[in-house]
Amino acid sequence: MNTDKIGKIILSQKQIAEKIKKMAARIEDDYQEKNPIMVSILKSSIYFLSDLTREMSISLNIDFLGIERYAAADNRGQIHLEKNLELSIDGRHVIIVDAIINTGLTHSYLIKNLQPRSPASLKICTLIENTEKRLVNLPISYRGFTFTDPDIFVIGYGLDYEENYRHLPYIAEFNKD
Amino acid sequence: MFIITVSRQTASGGDEVAELLAEKLGVELISREYVINNWLPEVTNKHQLHMLKESPKFYNKQSQTGETFAEYIENRLKEKTAEDSFIILGLGSQIIFATTPAALHVRIIASEKSRIQKLQKNYGLQKEQAERSLELSDRKHRKYVWRIYEQDWSEPHLYHLCVNMDGFAVEEAVNQIIYLQEQHKNRPGSRPLKQTGAEQETQDEDKNENNRVFAHPSEKEFAQILNMHNIEWEFEPTEFPLEWDAEGNISLGFRPDFYLTQHDTYIELTTLKQEYVTEKNKKVRLLQKLYPEVNIKIVYKKDFQSIIERFGV
Numbered sequence: 428m429n430t431d432k433i434g435k436i437i438l439s440q441k442q443i444a445e446k447i448k449k450m451a452a453r454i455e456d457d458y459q460e461k462n463p464i465m466v467s468i469l470k471s472s473i474y475f476l477s478d479l480t481r482e483m484s485i486s487l488n489i490d491f492l493g494i495e496r497y498a499a500a501d502n503r504g505q506i507h508l509e510k511n512l513e514l515s516i517d518g519r520h521v522i523i524v525d526a527i528i529n530t531g532l533t534h535s536y537l538i539k540n541l542q543p544r545s546p547a548s549l550k551i552c553t554l555i556e557n558t559e560k561r562l563v564n565l566p567i568s569y570r571g572f573t574f575t576d577p578d579i580f581v582i583g584y585g586l587d588y589e590e591n592y593r594h595l596p597y598i599a600e601f602n603k604d
Numbered sequence: 605m606f607i608i609t610v611s612r613q614t615a616s617g618g619d620e621v622a623e624l625l626a627e628k629l630g631v632e633l634i635s636r637e638y639v640i641n642n643w644l645p646e647v648t649n650k651h652q653l654h655m656l657k658e659s660p661k662f663y664n665k666q667s668q669t670g671e672t673f674a675e676y677i678e679n680r681l682k683e684k685t686a687e688d689s690f691i692i693l694g695l696g697s698q699i700i701f702a703t704t705p706a707a708l709h710v711r712i713i714a715s716e717k718s719r720i721q722k723l724q725k726n727y728g729l730q731k732e733q734a735e736r737s738l739e740l741s742d743r744k745h746r747k748y749v750w751r752i753y754e755q756d757w758s759e760p761h762l763y764h765l766c767v768n769m770d771g772f773a774v775e776e777a778v779n780q781i782i783y784l785q786e787q788h789k790n791r792p793g794s795r796p797l798k799q800t801g802a803e804q805e806t807q808d809e810d811k812n813e814n815n816r817v818f819a820h821p822s823e824k825e826f827a828q829i830l831n832m833h834n835i836e837w838e839f840e841p842t843e844f845p846l847e848w849d850a851e852g853n854i855s856l857g858f859r860p861d862f863y864l865t866q867h868d869t870y871i872e873l874t875t876l877k878q879e880y881v882t883e884k885n886k887k888v889r890l891l892q893k894l895y896p897e898v899n900i901k902i903v904y905k906k907d908f909q910s911i912i913e914r915f916g917v
Contacts, residue, residue: 535833561901
C-alpha cells in the first residue's frame with residue numbers, strides 16, 4: 428500500500444463512530460417491531476454495516492448484494508448482480524446500506540432491481556452523500572455526512588482505490604497525482 | 605404599393621402567417637431580424653447592437669445619426685415602403701403606419717391553451733415551463749410597443765383584422781388577409797396585389813425523428829452507461845427559451861443533452877473546451893433562474909472521466 432497517496436483525513440474514527448451512533452438511534456426509532464433487512468452493498472459498506480448494526484438493539488436481518496460490471500459480446504457495458512440476496516424481501520422493510528453515494532446510478536439500478544420483489548418499504552442509508560456528484564434522485568432516508576466538493580475522492584472505512592485502502596479506520600482524501 | 609403589418613402574440617402562428625403572406629404575395633418580409641442584420645449595423649457599434657437585441661428600453665437611446673434607434677428604424681421603414689410593397693412583422697409597425705391608407709393592420713392571436721401546446725410541441729417543454737416562457741415573452745412584446753410608442757399593443761382599435769388561429773390553418777388565415785387586402789386595393793396609394801401563384805408548401809417541419817444520432821462520442825458513452833443501469837432517457841427532448849429579444853422573440857435557447865424521465869432530471873455533458881463550458885454554465889444558471897422547478901445537473905469533463913473510469917467497460 429502506497430501511504431504517500433493517503434491525503435488529509437476528512438473523517439476521523441471518532442467522528443464516524445459518533446455519527447453512526449446517531450444514525451443507528453434514528454433507524455431504531457423508525458423500525459421498532461418492523462424487523463428490517465439491512466442490505467449491504469459489497470464491498471464498500473462492510474465496515475459501515477457492521478458498526479451501524481452493532482449499535483442497534485432492535486430485531487433485524489442482514490444480507491448482501493454484489494454488483495458486477497462487464498462488457499457484453501457487443502462491447503456494450505452490462506451490470507448484473509454477482510451476489511444476490513439470500514433472503515426474500517417480499518413484504519419486508521428493506522434498508523440499502525452503503526458507505527457513499529456519488530452519482531446514484533448504481534443505487535438507482537438497485538432500487539429498480541429490488542422494487543419488483545415487493546418489499547413493504549425500501550429506503551437508503553448512506554454514511555456519505557456527495558451532493559455535487561449526484562445525477563439521479565434517490566430515496567435517501569439516512570445520511571451521515573454530506574460532501575459538496577465534486578472533485579473529492581476519498582478512501583478508507585471500506586472505500587478503495589483499485590482495491591486498496593479499504594481497511595483504513597478513517598476516511599481520507601486520496602492523492603491521485 | 606401596399607403594406608400589411610402583422611402583430612402577433614407569442615406562439616400564435618403569426619410568424620408563419622407573415623412568412624406565407626410574403627411568399628404568396630411575392631413581396632419582401634421585414635422583421636426585427638431583418639432590421640438587426642441589415643439596418644442597425646450601419647448605425648451601431650457592437651455593444652449598442654447587443655443592447656438593441658436585448659433591451660426594449662435601448663431603442664429610445666440616441667443613435668449616431670442623431671435620431672433615436674426607434675426613430676431611425678421608423679424612418680428607414682417609411683423610406684422603404686414608399687418605393688414598394690412589404691409585409692412588416694412586429695416593430696410597432698401597426699402604429700408607425702396607423703394612418704397610412706395603403707396599410708392593412710392585422711393581429712394574430714390564439715388561446716393561451718393552444719399557444720402553450722405549441723411551445724410544448726416546438727420546444728419539448730413541460731406545461732409549466734411553456735406557461736412561464738409565454739408569460740416572459742408576452743411581457744417583452746408588450747413592453748417594446750409601450751416603451752417606444754406608449755400604446756398597448758393589445759388594443760383592438762390598432763388593427764383592421766384580428767385573427768384567432770385556434771382551429772384555423774395558416775393558409776386559411778393568409779387567404780382571409782389577402783381577400784381583405786384585395787377589397788382595399790382601390791384605396792388611394794394602393795395597387796393590385798402581385799399574386800405569385802406559388803403552391804402552398806407544407807408547413808410541417810421536416811423533422812428528423814432519429815433522436816439517437818449523437819453529436820459527440822461522450823454522449824454515446826453516457827447513453828450506454830444509462831442503458832447499463834436501466835435508466836430511461838431521452839436525448840435532447842426539450843429546448844428551454846432563455847432570452848428574448850427586445851420584441852419578445854426567443855433569441856437564446858438551451859437544449860440539455862439528456863432527460864432522465866423517471867428522475868425528472870436533465871443532464872448536460874460539458875466535456876468540451878473551457879470556453880464552451882463557460883457558455884454552458886451561463887445557460888444553466890439562466891435556466892435555473894427562469895425555471896426553478898427544473899432539475900438539471902452538469903457533468904463536467906472530470907466528472908465524466910470519473911464516471912467512465914467507474915462504469916465504462
